[in-house]
Amino acid sequence: MKRVVSIILVVTALIFAMDYTSNAKDAKLKAAFLYVGPHNDGGWSQSHNEGRLYLQKHMPDVETAYSETVPEGAPCEKIIRDYIHKGYNVIFGTSFGFMDSMYNVAKDYPDVKFEHCSGYKSRKNMGTYFGRMYQADYLAGLVAGMTTKSNYIGFVAPFPIPEVIREIDSFALGAQEVNPKVTVHVIWTNSWFNPIKERSASETFIANGADIIASGCDSPASIEGAKKAHIYAIGYDRDIHSKFPKTVLTSRVWHWGTFYTKVMQEIKNKTWTSAPYWGGLKDGIISLGKFGDNVPVNIKKYVAKKQKEIEEGKFKVFAGPIYNQQGKLMVKKGDELSDSKKLSLQWFVKGVVGTIPNN
Amino acid sequence: MFYFEKRKKIPKKLQITIPVVSILIGVLFGAVAILIVGINPYTVYKSLFLNAFGNWYAFSETLTAATPLLLISAGLILVFRMGIWNIGAYGQYIMGAIFSSYFAIFMPADIPKPLMLSMMVVGGMVGGMIWAIIPAILKVFWEVNEVISTLLLNYIALFVLKFLMYGSWKNPTSYGFPLSKPFPDSAQMPIIFEHTRISLGFIFAILAIIAIWFIISKTKFGYEAKIIGNNTTTAKYAGINVGKNIIIAMAISGALAGLAGMVQVSGIIHFLQVKINANYGYTSIIVAWISYLNPIVCFFSSIIFGGIASGGYSIQISMRVSYGIVGLIESIALFSLVGAQIFLNYTLRWKK
Numbered sequence: 001m002k003r004v005v006s007i008i009l010v011v012t013a014l015i016f017a018m019d020y021t022s023n024a025k026d027a028k029l030k031a032a033f034l035y036v037g038p039h040n041d042g043g044w045s046q047s048h049n050e051g052r053l054y055l056q057k058h059m060p061d062v063e064t065a066y067s068e069t070v071p072e073g074a075p076c077e078k079i080i081r082d083y084i085h086k087g088y089n090v091i092f093g094t095s096f097g098f099m100d101s102m103y104n105v106a107k108d109y110p111d112v113k114f115e116h117c118s119g120y121k122s123r124k125n126m127g128t129y130f131g132r133m134y135q136a137d138y139l140a141g142l143v144a145g146m147t148t149k150s151n152y153i154g155f156v157a158p159f160p161i162p163e164v165i166r167e168i169d170s171f172a173l174g175a176q177e178v179n180p181k182v183t184v185h186v187i188w189t190n191s192w193f194n195p196i197k198e199r200s201a202s203e204t205f206i207a208n209g210a211d212i213i214a215s216g217c218d219s220p221a222s223i224e225g226a227k228k229a230h231i232y233a234i235g236y237d238r239d240i241h242s243k244f245p246k247t248v249l250t251s252r253v254w255h256w257g258t259f260y261t262k263v264m265q266e267i268k269n270k271t272w273t274s275a276p277y278w279g280g281l282k283d284g285i286i287s288l289g290k291f292g293d294n295v296p297v298n299i300k301k302y303v304a305k306k307q308k309e310i311e312e313g314k315f316k317v318f319a320g321p322i323y324n325q326q327g328k329l330m331v332k333k334g335d336e337l338s339d340s341k342k343l344s345l346q347w348f349v350k351g352v353v354g355t356i357p358n359n
Numbered sequence: 360m361f362y363f364e365k366r367k368k369i370p371k372k373l374q375i376t377i378p379v380v381s382i383l384i385g386v387l388f389g390a391v392a393i394l395i396v397g398i399n400p401y402t403v404y405k406s407l408f409l410n411a412f413g414n415w416y417a418f419s420e421t422l423t424a425a426t427p428l429l430l431i432s433a434g435l436i437l438v439f440r441m442g443i444w445n446i447g448a449y450g451q452y453i454m455g456a457i458f459s460s461y462f463a464i465f466m467p468a469d470i471p472k473p474l475m476l477s478m479m480v481v482g483g484m485v486g487g488m489i490w491a492i493i494p495a496i497l498k499v500f501w502e503v504n505e506v507i508s509t510l511l512l513n514y515i516a517l518f519v520l521k522f523l524m525y526g527s528w529k530n531p532t533s534y535g536f537p538l539s540k541p542f543p544d545s546a547q548m549p550i551i552f553e554h555t556r557i558s559l560g561f562i563f564a565i566l567a568i569i570a571i572w573f574i575i576s577k578t579k580f581g582y583e584a585k586i587i588g589n590n591t592t593t594a595k596y597a598g599i600n601v602g603k604n605i606i607i608a609m610a611i612s613g614a615l616a617g618l619a620g621m622v623q624v625s626g627i628i629h630f631l632q633v634k635i636n637a638n639y640g641y642t643s644i645i646v647a648w649i650s651y652l653n654p655i656v657c658f659f660s661s662i663i664f665g666g667i668a669s670g671g672y673s674i675q676i677s678m679r680v681s682y683g684i685v686g687l688i689e690s691i692a693l694f695s696l697v698g699a700q701i702f703l704n705y706t707l708r709w710k711k
Contacts, residue, residue: 082673086677
């Protein structure tokens with residue numbers, strides 16, 4: 001027994017003698033990215049990974065790394081701590097559910113900078129960033145509203161959180177503006193990345209007469225369903241026109257690279273603050289993708305005109321009058337929904353069919 | 360032709376060799392999987408080892424992961440020794456987390472910390488206990504197979520958790536995302552080493568394993584448990600109340616798994632959510648078996664498996680190896696271990 005104990009003691013002593021990481025004095029900028037899905041999911045996480053590669057190309061002195069399929073929960077915090085102990089000093093969390101883990105860790109490591117996508121909790125060393133995707137959603141809604149014949153559009157949606165509700169509402173506002181008869185139907189998958197559920201939601205819509213499928217989920221699985229049924233779809237996250245030239249009417253596209261480069265440049269110049277970032281069409285963080293092969297010129301022209309108005313600030317997507325599902329006036333004529341109300345949006349506009357759980 | 364002959368005495372040497380070889384076989388199969396991905400397995404395993412034991416931060420994370428494993432496997436040792444196959448630690452862990460979180464979420468936050476934590480500890484243990492007593496009663500009174508009932512109760516526990524997280528326990532300010540309110544400071548288990556995540560729970564785990572060792576080797580109940588494990592009929596003839604013993608052992612096992620759930624939400628996560636690492640409930644089965652149901656060995660195997668779990672996250676970062684490799688190593692190790700049991704009790708002979 002004595003021998004066993006002494007062996008264990010020696011081994012432990014050796015282990016601590018091997019202490020091999022030294023991260024404190026490392027001045028080099030090292031940025032770690034956390035993805036909720038695979039880096040090549042064809043949607044959300046891939047758009048962030050493309051942003052990371054863009055950053056890598058434009059700032060070769062910054063070292064980057066990523067972890068994919070990071071669970072939104074306990075393991076996330078562990079992964080962030082591991083990165084910090086490997087000397088990473090900037091953490092980009094690209095999913096809403098990473099918020100509390102990042103918030104916890106940010107408290108323990110005031111020298112590390114955190115940037116969280118789509119959340120609302122911040123600290124001196126933890127900022128939030130997102131894009132006004134609702135502007136592109138609205139434009140895509142215009143295209144869909146003018147294209148649909150059955151007036152039934154299916155929207156495959158992940159979680160009932162403001163980010164997603166905003167997408168559905170702005171999309172429906174666009175569709176309703178050009179076609180008051182149109183209805184946007186919602187199915188929740190309660191998951192960011194679940195191609196099987198997304199595909200089956202899409203098939204449910206098609207069986208009920210949908211002729212356009214839109215999605216707020218991370219994979220293009222619902223569009224595959226639309227392609228198979230020879231109906232139209234709206235792309236999300238990335239411009240997927242080249243993959244589905246006939247199916248896709250247009251895509252709502254993220255361009256994270258410019259933002260990531262901007263943040264790292266600011267951190268390098270020591271001008272970075274944790275102020276929230278919420279750019280729109282004119283900032284280039286979002287855009288409308290290529291139009292599908294079958295979209296006629298008159299629709300393209302109309303959408304281009306509206307896009308210009310949004311970019312110039314002449315037109316606001318959430319300008320009144322806006323009615324909710326029950327027909328109650330929510331935003332008066334001449335008013336606009338404030339940014340803070342947009343960020344906490346918990347109701348559907350007129351023309352949306354579906355419920356928000358717990359309301 | 361080969362045939363098996365029963366050994367008269369189990370050789371001590373084999374008791375050590377078999378678990379070690381089982382883990383090595385698991386590591387070997389893991390290496391094949393890593394080779395297929397096109398990475399050098401040696402560098403992966405070296406990195407795994409360094410990320411589990413290589414420095415104080417890594418080792419502290421290993422102990423953090425070992426804490427729930429130790430708590431759960433301590434209880435499993437007791438029931439497994441009786442021949443009761445409690446596969447339900449996963450669900451008992453979840454129920455413990457739910458019951459203890461109730462106090463953290465719904466009690467006033469300014470309750471003194473010792474009182475709040477005591478309520479949570481008791482709540483967690485009661486939660487796990489209830490979930491373990493149900494299959495115990497079903498087994499004792501209606502002879503329902505506990506493997507099936509404990510396993511199925513795991514899914515029910517998970518759905519109860521989901522029901523609460525998507526429903527009434529959801530934080531009103533999480534805007535529809537399935538998370539509870541963050542725990543107030545009074546509901547957060549104190550950390551025992553600064554700048555680590557090793558909480559008071561680690562002390563609980565050490566006390567638990569000592570208590571189980573004491574019960575097994577020093578009490579009448581432990582002795583009866585051993586007899587029941589060897590032969591239920593003999594135990595009955597010897598006048599042992601088998602049913603009562605089974606229910607008590609399951610209650611202890613469930614309470615410890617529930618305590619592990621409480622330690623995790625209160626010490627590490629600080630809010631309740633769907634992903635609370637309940638898989639520790641399954642890993643602990645392997646830990647208990649690899650220790651040959653010996654509490655002292657179990658202490659070390661928990662740390663080894665805690666290291667594999669914690670280092671597994673890091674190799675994902677440094678080597679781009681999927682975390683799935685950890686599950687692969689663990690499950691093949693268990694598979695070889697169970698398969699090798701036969702060599703423990705039997706010896707292979709050749710007959711013409």
